[in-house]
Amino acid sequence: MTRRAVVRGAGHYLPERVVPNAEFEGSIDTSDEWIRSRSGIERRHFAAEGETTSDLAARAAEAALSDAGMDAARIDAIILATSTADMTFPSAATMVQAKLGMQSGFAFDVQAVCAGFVYALSTANALLVSGQVDRVLVIGAETFSRIMDWSDRSTSVLFGDGAGALVLEAEDGSGAASDRGILSSDLNSDGRFRDLLYVDGGVATRDTGYLRMQGKEVFRHAVEKLAQTAHQALDKAGLTPADVDWIVPHQANLRIIKATAQRMDLPMEKVIVTVQDHGNTSAASIPLALSVGKQRGLIKQGQLLVTEAIGGGLAWGSVVLRW
Structure with missing residues (x-):
């Protein structure tokens, strides 16, 4: 028998405030058409004043636990992928632990920017x-x-x-690719490319800083590395793109999503896309898309999914799982 990590529940939470592209037109030189044509984004959600990352995470966690039919007391560990924790320390995960009323188990953060959820799943x-x-x-x-x-x-x-969450539970499988649960993962990073996507602040500068990105270079690396890591994870599981029911990619840019699907020789009909409604929510984008996909009746038990993401570092990776 082989022990597998099986998805029992999925949930997400989005702040109430919806920000359409048109809202930017009065403050910067942009337009709805410009944003849509370059990214596919139509709107996104912004947290309210005083609403923190751990607040969003806790709401998503509650939704996932409800979907799993589980009480938080049954959870042994919380892993929270984020690059925007409430404080330098303690971890936002421990804050979620407190919000859920958990007084046992352990909790910690994982920081791999947009690839964070893939790292956390692994x-x-x-x-x-x-x-x-x-x-x-x-x-x-x-x-x-x-x-x-x-x-x-x-x-x-x-x-x-935004925030998204999964409840994973151990289950015995046969060891075959037909098992439910996580079948393989592939993680990578290359610190030589740190200047392509970073925040120019932190402990060393004593200020939060702002996100900086070399968009064209990030795009080039994303298209190449996302398809590559997806193929590597499928190879590890003894599977091919033809076996895939859904790609659930990091929702950064619609052009990247389309180019990656093309390199995997898969039609867009097999890709879960939410970037138009949420924008790039970094580590939250994959669990958000998984939860929305399940909620809409697209993702069903037994289907084979590939999740892949790339973020600052550069850090990138993928996970193959059977829902």
Whole structure:
């Protein structure tokens, strides 16, 4: 028998404030048409004053637990993927733990920017497969609106706030690719490209800083590396793109999503796309898309999914799982 990390529940949360592209037209040199044509984004959500990343994460976690029919007391660990934690420390995950009323287990953050949820899923899988835990709550949550330079039209229009979560539980499988749960993962990073996407602040500068991005270079690396990591993860699982029911990609840019699908020789009809409604929510984008896909009746039990993402670092990776 092979121990597998199986999805029991999915949930998400989006702040109430919806920001359409037109809202930017009065403050920076941009337009709805310009934003749509370059990114596919039509609107995004921004957190309210005083609404923190851990607040969003806790709401998504509650939704996932409800979907799983589980109480928070049954969770052994919380892994929260975020680059916009409430504070330098303690971790936002421990704040979520408190908000959920958990007084046992453990919680920690994972920081790999937009690839954070893939890294968190892989980490959760390792904990579950090794037998250290039986149930893990994996969350991606971000408030990127707090690190935007609103004078920079190339970046400020791309990002939004939100959170998504999955409840994973250990289950015995046969060891075959037909098992439910996480079948393989592929993680990568290359620090030589750190200047392509970063925040120009932090502990060293004693200020939060703003997001900076070399868009054309990030686009080039994304198209190449996302298709590559997806193929590598499928190879590890003994599967091919022809076996895939859904690609659930990081929702950064519609052109990147389309180019990656093309390189995998898969039609857009097999891609879950939410970027038009949420913008780039960094580590929250994949769990958001998974939850929305399930909610809409697209993602069904037994289907094979590939999730892939790339973010600052550069860090990138993918996970193959059977829902």
